[in-house]
Amino acid sequence: MDKIFAISSTGKSEKSFMDLRFGKCENVVIFNVTTNQYSIVENPFKESENSGIQLVQFLKEQGITGIITGEVGPKVSALLETEKLQLILLREEKIKIEEIMDRINP
Helix, strand or coil, X not given: CCCEEEEEECCCCCCCEECCECCCCCEEEEEECCCCEEEEEECCCCCCXXXXXXXXXXXXXXXXXXXXXXXXXXXXXXXXXXXXXXXXXXXXXXXXXXXXXXXXXX
């Protein structure tokens, strides 16, 4: 089974910074560690209520196995636990997406 992470992102490239907010992030980088390929999708729920919950459900349909972000709310945290999806919280501000990808796929 492929390891596929969703990384919250402020922009639309691997040079963008990780967005510390999960549900309200601008974009999501979907990174397949197994194939070392990624794609970037705009967060369709960033303006919605319960955006984090909707985003988790959307990403699960994309086949993700884990989420990398700065923070999630209690509802998202509980949903990830229920869905058996890995959560990695990074407290670093100004970390680029490419740095995160390098860390999880050395």
